[in-house]
Amino acid sequence: MTASKASIDREKIKGIFSSQTVQKIGTGTTVRRTISKMYWQAEELESGDIQIQALNTNYIPSGPKSTVTKEEFLSKYSPEPEFYVSTVYPKIKELNSTIQRGEKARQAGATYSAEFEFQQAVGVDEDNVKANFGLGLTYMERGENHKANDIFERLVKLDAAFEPEHKHLFNEFGINLRKTGMQDQAIDYYSKALEMTSRDENLHYNMARAYYEKGELSNCIDHLEKALEINTEHAEAKKFLEYAKKMQESQPAS
Incomplete structure (x- = not known):
């Protein structure tokens, strides 16, 4: 088997892992070392880096995710398959x-x-x-x-x-x-959603409806036009845009 074939067949890293940190408490002759253990859910990405997410105090993967290199991951994290079966999986279920x-x-x-x-x-x-x-x-x-x-x-x-x-x-x-x-x-x-995926005609359409109900026709029209730029066949957006423009034209000039 070639090296490239072996790398394709190798299973990606995924599961529950632990990391340990050593802390010193006290000073001088009273100093003592304590070991703190944390549990993480880990999954290997297509890039080869490892995405990790800490388990909370209830042993549920929670909170922000971060990414570490595979080299760093393999040197600092240890697999915990038994802990997953006995504790994490039942909690998630x-x-x-x-x-x-x-x-x-x-x-x-x-x-x-x-x-x-x-x-x-x-x-x-x-x-x-x-x-x-x-x-x-x-x-x-x-x-x-x-x-x-x-x-x-x-x-x-x-x-x-x-x-x-x-x-x-x-x-x-x-x-x-x-x-x-x-x-x-x-x-x-919807603004937060558009920050993450601006190419979604339905988000722009929904944003337009919210602006319409606020009475902000110019913003409504702007988002309808953006929806139609993404999908020229969006039937509801077409009808809504036509209606909104008529409403705008009928308004007295300020």
Whole structure:
């Protein structure tokens, strides 16, 4: 087998790993060394670098992700397959079950049961995207916009909320912000999304709707035109643009 073939066949690094740091406590004759151990979820990227994410105190991968070189990773991190099987996997499975119960309750209109389940999930992993989306949608469905706004402020700080795997929840959340009259929040929300992917005609279309409902026709028209630059066949954007321009023409000159 050639070296290139071996490199293709080699499984990529993925799993739970640990790192250790040695700290000195005290001074002089009272100094002592303590070893601090941290657990990480790691995954090898196409570039060959390793993406790592720390486990929180509940042993759930949470918070920001960072990247280290493979050389650094292999020298500082040790595999923990038994710890994954005995501790991490059951915790993740339990968290996912809690979120699923919350989603079922919300879809059934049982908003207080949904809130309980999503709160439980957020208590285990405060950065969990699905749990935060579910909690925010639950509050909006109950008309508790002040609580929904707290969740909105948390979500716009989480880059993971705007990743493709969460597209369905992301869209539903943005639409509900607008429908519940939270136009400024909807605009901030879609603006954050556009920072991450500007070539999305539906984001521009949704932004246009939020601006229209705020009465800002020029911004509405601007985003509709951007949507049509990306997708000239966007039927709703075409109709909306025609209507918005007529509305703008009918307005008295300032």
